Amino acid sequence: MEKALIAMSGGVDSSVxxxxxxxxxxxxxxxxxxxxxxxxxxxxxEKTCCSLSDIDDARAVALKADFPYYVLNFKAQFKEKVxxxxxxxxxCGSTPNPCIDCNRYLKFDELYRRAKELExxxxxxxxxxxxxxxxxxxxxxxxxxxxxxxxxxxxLYHLTQEQLAHTIFPLGEYTKDEIRSKAEEYGLHNANKxxxxxxxxxxxxxxxxxxxxxxxxxxxxxxxxxxxxxVVGRHKGYYKYTLGQRKGVNVSRTGKNYVLEINADTxxxxxxxxxxxxxxxxxxxxxxxxxxxxxxxxxxVQARTRYHxxxxxxxxxxxxxxxxxxxxxxxxxxxxxxxxAVLYDGDVVLGGGEIVEVTQ
Numbered sequence: 330m331e332k333a334l335i336a337m338s339g340g341v342d343s344s345v346x347x348x349x350x351x352x353x354x355x356x357x358x359x360x361x362x363x364x365x366x367x368x369x370x371x372x373x374x375e376k377t378c379c380s381l382s383d384i385d386d387a388r389a390v391a392l393k394a395d396f397p398y399y400v401l402n403f404k405a406q407f408k409e410k411v412x413x414x415x416x417x418x419x420x421c422g423s424t425p426n427p428c429i430d431c432n433r434y435l436k437f438d439e440l441y442r443r444a445k446e447l448e449x450x451x452x453x454x455x456x457x458x459x460x461x462x463x464x465x466x467x468x469x470x471x472x473x474x475x476x477x478x479x480x481x482x483x484x485l486y487h488l489t490q491e492q493l494a495h496t497i498f499p500l501g502e503y504t505k506d507e508i509r510s511k512a513e514e515y516g517l518h519n520a521n522k523x524x525x526x527x528x529x530x531x532x533x534x535x536x537x538x539x540x541x542x543x544x545x546x547x548x549x550x551x552x553x554x555x556x557x558x559x560v561v562g563r564h565k566g567y568y569k570y571t572l573g574q575r576k577g578v579n580v581s582r583t584g585k586n587y588v589l590e591i592n593a594d595t596x597x598x599x600x601x602x603x604x605x606x607x608x609x610x611x612x613x614x615x616x617x618x619x620x621x622x623x624x625x626x627x628x629x630v631q632a633r634t635r636y637h638x639x640x641x642x643x644x645x646x647x648x649x650x651x652x653x654x655x656x657x658x659x660x661x662x663x664x665x666x667x668x669x670a671v672l673y674d675g676d677v678v679l680g681g682g683e684i685v686e687v688t689q
Contacts, residue, residue, distance in 0.1 A: 330356045333451040333497065334444040336436055337361050337390070337398070339383030341512050341522050342455030342500060344390040348515050349499040350453055351394055358447060359391040359398035362435060364407040365530055386519045393517070403439055410434035412530060416543050419536070419568045422591035423667030426484070426636070427528055433487040441492060451497050456481045459501035459676075460493050468620050469493035471678040476504040483636050486671045486681030487617050537569050551596030553580055556589065556605065564598050567591050573606055573663030607660035610689040613670040616653045616682030623647045630672040630679060632657065634664050645672055645679075653682055 333355040335347040350357050361384050384400055391398035411430045418425035436454060444452045457474030458481050469490055474480040488496065500508055512520035531539050541547050553562035562580035564570065570577070574588045578600055587606055590599035611634070616623075624647060631640035632655055642658040655670050664687045671681035 330354065331451065332356045332358060332447070332449040333453045334440065334447060334449040335359045336440060336452070336454045337387040338455070338525075339386035339519065339522075340455065340525065341517070341519050342457075342508060342524075344387070344455075344517050344519055345508050345511050345515070346453055346455040346499045347390060347396070348394050348517070349511070350497070351396060353499075355451070357391075357394070357396040357453070358449060359387060359396060360440065360443070361387050361398075361400045362403045362407075362440060363400055364431075364435070365404055365412075386522070390517055390519070394515075401440075401443065403435055406439050407431070407435060412543070416540050418667045419540055420544070420593060422567060422593035424571045424665045425667045426669060427530075428636075429484045429487070429669055431529075432484050437485075437488060437492050437496070441495070444495070451495050452492075453497045453499065455500055456485060456498050457500050457503075457505075458482045458485055458498045460496055460498060466620070471619055472501070472676045473673070473678070474498075474501045479505045480637075482673075482678050483633060483669070483671050483681075486619070486669065486678055488619060489617070490619070490621050493619070537566075540568060548596065551598070553578070554597055554599045555580075555582070556599060556601045561600070567593060567596055567598055570598055572665040603662075606663045608664050608687050608689060609657045609660050610687070611655050611664050611670055611684050612648075612686035612688075613653045613655065613682030614685045616647075616651065616680060618680040619678060620680075623651075628679075630655075630674060632670055632672050634661060634668055634670050634684060640673055643672075652685070 333350050335357050337343045337359045347357050347359055388398050411427050414430055415425050415427045441452055457476055457479040459472040461470045461472055463470055471485060471488055473482045509520060527534050548566045550563050550565050552560045553564050555561050561582050570588045570591055572588055578586045580586055586600045587603055588598055589601045589605050627644050627646040630643055630645050632643040633640050641661060644656045646654045648654055666684050668684050669681050670684050672679040
């Protein structure tokens with residue numbers, strides 16, 4: 330019987346994934362990754378990811394389904410790879426996606442190594458995505474989940490051929506409603522548990538307070554400029570703004586004003602009209618082609634630059650330095666540095682990378 334390491338958060342998705350794996354004849358080993366303590370994230374309440382109640386929920390599922398369960402400490406790795414980068418990104422004027430980094434460096438790096446140590450053939454998570462082996466090319470493919478509302482392929486573009494060969498996403502063929510029904514069918518006590526909607530280490534959504542607590546300082550106010558360089562107002566700290574933001578932009582000019590640029594070096598932000606937010610071209614760095622092979626010529630793709638954003642037609646070209654230029658057929662609104670550009674061919678994820686430049 331093949332062993333499978335199940336990443337269990339205590340939620341309904343990973344719980345059903347574990348039971349489905351046992352139902353399919355695998356020997357599950359449940360793992361909850363302890364990523365932080367509440368004092369690490371300046372929160373004094375129980376209801377956070379990695380809380381005792383989440384651990385109790387995951388353990389209860391393992392007991393009911395009769396498979397081993399452990400809690401592993403990954404706090405140091407999480408701080409280094411996710412929290413430190415999150416804060417650094419904002420302080421550089423970008424907008425990060427910590428869920429991508431958590432999946433990349435924790436679930437499919439640290440946990441993958443632990444799976445091999447435990448002689449598990451597979452790592453399993455509750456993501457809504459699919460893995461397929463293409464016999465024609467001899468390559469593994471990452472596909473979108475069948476439930477478009479829950480598809481999580483965007484945060485998994487970093488997966489390699491080796492990782493995909495040893496990864497199973499049991500929920501990829503199901504809708505969320507079907508998974509909740511299965512949880513009730515299995516008699517799982519967390520069948521109706523609410524999905525987490527926030528960044529796990531900022532459960533109250535106040536990322537500004539988190540950054541200031543983390544850095545133990547507040548950056549002072551600075552100038553707000555229009556696109557011609559004229560000072561039109563003052564801001565309260567550049568890291569408190571994101572591209573496309575309108576709320577809180579108080580300037581001495583009429584009409585609707587949106588953040589167009591954030592300059593950490595000068596502590597300035599640039600504002601303009603909504604039309605000024607639309608761009609066609611980006612450069613993505615640290616690009617991962619899931620096949621392991623980058624295209625030799627420009628290729629037509631569909632792309633998204635935000636989680637759950639509608640796919641848009643584009644052309645991708647690998648530059649001499651390995652970075653990837655993506656040119657959209659139609660201008661896209663608020664393409665943001667720090668987010669990821671992920672490329673698709675229909676349901677197949679081709680790869681992705683972090684947006685480092687936005688032009689035109």
